[in-house]
Amino acid sequence: MMAMDDIDSVIVRELQSNARQTNRELAATVGIAPSTCLERVRLLRDRGVITGYHADVSLTALGREVQALLHVQVRPLNREVIEGFKSYAAGLPEVLSVFVLAGGDDFLVHVAVPSVEGLHAFLMDRFSARREIVGFRSSVIYQHHRNRVIDPLDPAGSAR
């Protein structure tokens, strides 16, 4: 992997904050010519540092007032069951995220539903019928803070 210099870091940080600013604005912010900036951004995409640009949507605006985290245990623990459940969960419209975990719980599923009743209905309709699920716990989310800007860890960060 090619090195990212300071300019690349600033570009990446800026685009994480606002992916729709113009190339000229971005160039002005980082202090290089627009043409150079365009090339830098293109390279960042080509190198796979920037993987895409996405609009963020308000879940409440879409009528999803309640979020929850569902810890799910499935059995037996083999590839078919795990992949099967993962793609099943990922395909549900209520599901925001699916984590496959090491340790006690096998999955963690982040969902957004219209209401607490909706959460109950979701669990009953979508989860209870699945035979591979041997147990789950659900935790309603009171608050969710997301760090949108991710910088390279500085050398003083966690050990390599």
Next chain:
Amino acid sequence: MMAMDDIDSVIVRELQSNARQTNRELAATVGIAPSTCLERVRLLRDRGVITGYHADVSLTALGREVQALLHVQVRPLNREVIEGFKSYAAGLPEVLSVFVLAGGDDFLVHVAVPSVEGLHAFLMDRFSARREIVGFRSSVIYQHHRNRVIDPLDPAGSAR
């Protein structure tokens, strides 16, 4: 809240998939004039449906090979302690997301670190010294699937 019609839904879905497509492309996809499309997008932002545009970055490209979920219990359970831990965790560069939860665990923290050693160092350096933390469990993430496109739930979805 004003109603979202089908055209708005398509616009929102498209911008979630690719926030950097041109307004003309977007207009062509949804089948309206560019000027109309521009106005629609502006209204979606004004109404708070679209909250922002963000570049997605490869964590591996930034040298963070390992992700984990940390379940954290803090005591005593009062506003100062909870807010204090939340903002502390949110301010750490390794932290991607902080969930404040109902139920047994009080927090769930999503972190990305360079390595398993980095995870260990993070827990020792950043968490162990905090007096309010009375316990935590960490789960390494094997896979993470994220649904980037979130549509309004159709009427057949979870009960309201």
Next chain:
DNA sequence: TGATCACACCGAACTAAGTTCGGCGAATAG
């Protein structure tokens, strides 16, 4: 039922940005 109003959409004109490319200058290696 017919007239009026409101509203969203459209398209043209203008402004601004994206994109390409030739050349320049600095840094490096020979």
Next chain:
DNA sequence: CTATTCGCCGAACTTAGTTCGGTGTGATCA
């Protein structure tokens, strides 16, 4: 000291963003 490479720049060209007046449609009310 010279040759080479590489990234950066800026001008020119292409394309897109933005504004605004006009138009058609659907709703409201007499």
